[in-house]
Amino acid sequence: MPDVMRADLWHQMADAAGLVNADGTIGETIYGQMTKLAAQIGAVNLGQGAPGTEPPAALIDAAAQAMREGFNQYAPGQGFPALLDAVAKQRRRDFGQEVRPEQVLYTCGATEGLTAAILALLPRGGSLLTFEPFYDSYPAAVAAAGGELRTVPIMPTADGGFAPDWTSFDEAVTGAATPPSIILINTPHNPTGFMFSPEDLARIGEAAAAVDAWVLTDEVYEQLVLDGGTHVPPAVAIADPSRVVTVSSAGKSWNATGWKVGWVIAEPEVREAIQTVKQFLTFTASGPMQVGLGRMLSEDPSFVDENRKSLRERAEMLVPACRSVPGAIASTPAAGYFTVMDFSALTDLDAFELNDLLAHRYSLVGIPVPALCRPGSAAHEAYRTSIRYSFCKSAADVDRGAQLFRVLAAELRTNPEALRSAAVAR
Numbered sequence: 001m002p003d004v005m006r007a008d009l010w011h012q013m014a015d016a017a018g019l020v021n022a023d024g025t026i027g028e029t030i031y032g033q034m035t036k037l038a039a040q041i042g043a044v045n046l047g048q049g050a051p052g053t054e055p056p057a058a059l060i061d062a063a064a065q066a067m068r069e070g071f072n073q074y075a076p077g078q079g080f081p082a083l084l085d086a087v088a089k090q091r092r093r094d095f096g097q098e099v100r101p102e103q104v105l106y107t108c109g110a111t112e113g114l115t116a117a118i119l120a121l122l123p124r125g126g127s128l129l130t131f132e133p134f135y136d137s138y139p140a141a142v143a144a145a146g147g148e149l150r151t152v153p154i155m156p157t158a159d160g161g162f163a164p165d166w167t168s169f170d171e172a173v174t175g176a177a178t179p180p181s182i183i184l185i186n187t188p189h190n191p192t193g194f195m196f197s198p199e200d201l202a203r204i205g206e207a208a209a210a211v212d213a214w215v216l217t218d219e220v221y222e223q224l225v226l227d228g229g230t231h232v233p234p235a236v237a238i239a240d241p242s243r244v245v246t247v248s249s250a251g252k253s254w255n256a257t258g259w260k261v262g263w264v265i266a267e268p269e270v271r272e273a274i275q276t277v278k279q280f281l282t283f284t285a286s287g288p289m290q291v292g293l294g295r296m297l298s299e300d301p302s303f304v305d306e307n308r309k310s311l312r313e314r315a316e317m318l319v320p321a322c323r324s325v326p327g328a329i330a331s332t333p334a335a336g337y338f339t340v341m342d343f344s345a346l347t348d349l350d351a352f353e354l355n356d357l358l359a360h361r362y363s364l365v366g367i368p369v370p371a372l373c374r375p376g377s378a379a380h381e382a383y384r385t386s387i388r389y390s391f392c393k394s395a396a397d398v399d400r401g402a403q404l405f406r407v408l409a410a411e412l413r414t415n416p417e418a419l420r421s422a423a424v425a426r
C-alpha cells in the first residue's frame with residue numbers, strides 16, 4: 001500500500017484542529033469523544049450542540065412532498081431556485097439584509113460554506129483572523145487553504161458577560177505588518193452566546209476596509225437570541241457589504257442539523273468563486289430538503305419563534321441549576337445553545353480533567369472550552385477551567401442535567417473540596 005503520509009494535507013488539517021495525539025495517531029473531535037463517553041457511562045450528554053428536539057412535522061412533510069414531486073436527482077449547482085428565493089426573502093424579512101437570489105449559494109451545511117469560502121478567498125500563505133474560542137472547522141479549513149490562523153480572544157468580563165479584546169483586535173488588523181486577508185465573525189458566538197453589536201460590527205468593517213480584507217460570517221445561531229435582543233448580520237452593519245460573505249444554515253433554527261442545509265450569500269462574482277470550489281466538494285446535496293425548507297422559510301416561519309421560546313425555557317431549567325453550584329460561575333446565554341461554567345474557584349484540575357471527573361462521578365458531560373482554543377493562547381488560559389454545557393437537549397435530558405447539578409451543589413455544600421483534585425474526589 002502506498003504511504004498514507006506521502007501526501008500530508010489531511011494530517012496538517014487534523015493537526016490544525018488539535019486532533020493529532022502525542023504518538024502521531026489521529027484522535028476524534030472533542031464532540032465525538034464526549035458523545036461516546038456519555039453513552040459509555042450512561043451520562044447526560046450536555047456536550048454536543050445537536051438538538052434533542054425534532055424539526056416541525058410540516059417541514060418533514062414539505063421535504064417528503066418534494067420527494068414525491070420528483071426532486072430526487074442532482075440539484076442545480078447553485079441550489080434549487082425555491083431555496084435561493086426563500087433565503088433572500090428570509091434575510092430581508094428577519095434581518096433587513098437586502099439579498100438577491102443570484103447572491104445565494106446552497107451549501108452542505110454552514111461547514112461546507114465556510115470551508116468553500118476559505119478555500120476560495122484565502123490566498124496561499126495569507127492569514128485568517130477569528131475570535132477565540134472558535135468552531136473547530138475553522139483551523140482545519142485554513143490549513144487546507146495553506147494559510148495561517150490568527151485569533152483574538154473573547155474574554156469573560158467582571159459582570160458575567162463576555163467581550164472581545166479590542167486592543168488585540170486592532171493590533172492584529174490595522175497594527176499588523178501582514179494584515180489578515182479574511183476576518184471571520186461568529187455571531188451569535190459559540191460557546192459564549194456573545195452577540196456582536198452593530199457598533200462592534202461597524203468597527204470590524206472599518207478595520208477590514210483599511211486592510212482590504214474579506215469579512216466572513218458564521219451566523220448559524222441567528223434565530224436563537226434568548227435575551228430579547230436582536231441578531232444583527234454583519235452585512236447589515238458594515239458600511240461596505242460587498243466585502244462581506246454571509247454564511248448560515250437551517251440546522252439550529254429548525255432542529256434539523258442532520259439535513260445539512262446551509263447557504264452562502266455574497267456578491268454574484270464572489271458567490272461564483274465559492275461555488276466553483278463547492279462544486280468539487282459535494283457538487284450538490286439535500287435536494288428535497290432544499291425544496292421543503294425553501295417552502296417553510298417563505299410560507300410558514302412561525303416554528304423558529306416557538307423553537308426559540310422552547311430553548312429559552314430549557315435554558316431557564318439548566319442555568320439556575322448550574323448557578324446553584326457554590327463557587328462556580330455560569331454564564332447567562334444571550335443567544336445560542338450553551339452556558340459556560342467557570343470552576344476555577346473550586347478546583348486545581350484543568351477543564352479536561354474536571355470534565356472527566358464530573359462525568360464519572362456525577363454523570364455530567366460537557367465540552368471543555370480549551371478544546372475550542374489554541375494551546376497557549378490567552379483564551380486557552382482564560383477558559384482553563386471552563387466547561388460548556390448545552391441546553392438544546394430534550395426537556396427530559398435538560399431536567400435530568402439540572403437535577404445532577406443540584407446533587408453536585410449539595411455535595412459541595414458539605415464538602416467544598418470535593419472537586420479540588422482528582423485524588424481527593426475519586
Ligand SMILES: Cc1ncc(COP(=O)(O)O)c(C=O)c1O
Pocket residue numbers: 049108109110111112135186190218220248249250251257260261262
Ligand atoms: C459556530 C458554528 N458554526 C457552524 C456549525 C455547523 O453548522 P452546520 O451543521 O450547518 O454545518 C456549528 C455547529 O455546531 C457551530 O456551532
